[in-house]
Amino acid sequence: MEETKIMTAAPVDSATRDAPQVIVADRQVIVCQGIGSLVSQIPEVTLGAFATDKASLKTLLSGAPERSILILGVRLADGDLTQVLEMVRRDYPHVMVVVVAEDSEFAFIRAAIKQGANSVCMMSQILTSLPKILGKLVEGHSIVPTDILKRLTSENTDALSRREHEILALLVDGLTNFQISARLGLSENTVKYYLKAIYQKLDVNSRGAAIAKYVAGNY
The missing domain is CATH 1.10.10.10 (Winged helix-like DNA-binding domain superfamily/Winged helix DNA-binding domain)
Incomplete structure (x- = not known):
């Protein structure tokens, strides 16, 4: 039986303990680490641990503080975005969710908006967009970047159930x-x-x- 792994980030100091905690989840550890490195530089939030599968993510969310933000890739090791978002929205409705996807995975961005993600971010724009997105979420605002919103509204209505x-x-x-x-x-x-x-x-x-x-x- 494969052991569930949770990767821990750096300790949080007392000055930032009250800031929202950010959990990063993606099937690839290197993606979690890359996003985590960026998050650690954003003063409005604190970096929590990483998860690569649903079990480890549930463990992290169960112990997460009330003000928490989940940065979610389109796939974990044992489930895709639609499955994970459904679980998060059902069991952890207080958690704010940012979905990160590659340009070639735009279908998942569309699905994320439909399933109640608080924000979305294209991986190609993450360096400039993610700090702004997290800043807005800290203030309590959901946000969809203008370029993504234009692309969503310019497309035909999704015919897939x-x-x-x-x-x-x-x-x-x-x-x-x-x-x-x-x-x-x-x-x-x-x-x-x-x-x-x-x-x-x-x-x-x-x-x-x-x-x-x-x-x-x-x-």
């Missing part, structure tokens, strides 16, 4: 129809039905094309 998003996210993770059916509690025939509908909505005729279009946000 929540279940279709879930299935596409599992396709991106490489799961087979059987594995998807087991994960979601559906029959394989139902999964095939959803896939047929997804292909029609995305105007594609293959699994690979659907994945490429979804990850790029081109739908």
Whole structure:
């Protein structure tokens, strides 16, 4: 059985103990460390620990102070953004969430906004955007950067259902129809039905094309 790991950041001094604590979660440790390095330079917040899977994230959030901010990548080791956000919003509604994604993962930005993320940040702009975003969250304001808002409002209304998003996210993770059916509690025939509908909505005729279009946000 794989051991759950929680990576601890530097100790918090008394001068910053009352500032909101920031937890960073992503499947890649190096991403957590990079974002954590930036967060540690922002005076309005304190850097907490890192998590790479849902179990370690739950442990951190359960012990987190009332004023906490979660910076969340699009995937943990055992779940994608939609699954993690649903858990956070259900079990830790007081936690403010910032979703960070690559430009090629814009579909996850769209999903994050729909599921109640307090803010979003593109990885390519993180050095300039994240300090401003955290500053606004500390003041109690949710914020969507102007360039992301323009991109969201200029696109066609998302035609995919929540279940279709879930299935596409599992396709991106490489799961087979059987594995998807087991994960979601559906029959394989139902999964095939959803896939047929997804292909029609995305105007594609293959699994690979659907994945490429979804990850790029081109739908």
